[in-house]
Amino acid sequence: MAMTQKSFATGSTYPPLADGVLRVYSMRFCPFAQRTRLVLQHKKIPHETVNVDLKKKPEWFLERNPFGLVPTLEQGDKIVYESNICNVYLDEAYPGEKLISTDPYQKARDQILIDTFGKVTAAHFKLLRNIDGPDEFVKELKRYEEALKQRGNYFGGNKPNMVDFTVWPWFERFQLLEMVDFKLDAANFPLILAYINRMYELPAVKATMFDKESHLTFVKSYQAGEPNYDFGL
Numbered sequence: 001m002a003m004t005q006k007s008f009a010t011g012s013t014y015p016p017l018a019d020g021v022l023r024v025y026s027m028r029f030c031p032f033a034q035r036t037r038l039v040l041q042h043k044k045i046p047h048e049t050v051n052v053d054l055k056k057k058p059e060w061f062l063e064r065n066p067f068g069l070v071p072t073l074e075q076g077d078k079i080v081y082e083s084n085i086c087n088v089y090l091d092e093a094y095p096g097e098k099l100i101s102t103d104p105y106q107k108a109r110d111q112i113l114i115d116t117f118g119k120v121t122a123a124h125f126k127l128l129r130n131i132d133g134p135d136e137f138v139k140e141l142k143r144y145e146e147a148l149k150q151r152g153n154y155f156g157g158n159k160p161n162m163v164d165f166t167v168w169p170w171f172e173r174f175q176l177l178e179m180v181d182f183k184l185d186a187a188n189f190p191l192i193l194a195y196i197n198r199m200y201e202l203p204a205v206k207a208t209m210f211d212k213e214s215h216l217t218f219v220k221s222y223q224a225g226e227p228n229y230d231f232g233l
């Protein structure tokens, strides 16, 4: 495993990557990176993690991903980035439980939930920033309440699949909406509320989650323009 969880910043030396080792570049509080960390954990894919300072990015990180975004995967001379692409790559390249359906119709329906989830994240962001009220967020999230009604305990049915690991990081962060006095209510979101409790039991979620206080501390530092990437270390 990599030497430290502390984030690497501009001017740092590239931490050497051993032959064959899969590395994920991450930021501990990034929901996109968490998507990929969830898949790595759930599929038990051996890997190491290198956290980067996203305000003062190391030069060697920008050489590997010119967009400078996490997650980014590196193994030998292979580089993959964009969370959804990383996750499809990991599912295809590694053995173990497959998270993407081989049934074309099921795969298409799952992909709709994955691709249109950006509407939820955008509304969540605007609500959290007090740019918008809750209407849009509630409307978009209702589609996922409906999906659970049709699918069962998880978006994947009786077990989690790629949809679950794609959307989960934001479900973990819905509790941040207490900052703007919003809470998911049992009348509108009974299945989502039960789902959130169920997901917290998954080993992959336990391995990648932060508690509410840590998320709140990070988000407040982020909103103040001084993100505390190493909070708690």
Ligand SMILES: N[C@@H](CCC(=O)N[C@@H](CS)C(=O)NCC(=O)O)C(=O)O
Residues within 6 Å of the ligand: 027, 029, 030, 031, 032, 033, 054, 067, 068, 069, 070, 071, 081, 082, 083, 084
């Ligand atoms: N579309 C990208 C988004 C990733 C992303 O925005 N990650 C943030 C951290 S949460 C980041 O790396 N930000 C650095 C920047 O914007 O310069 C993905 O799905 O991987």
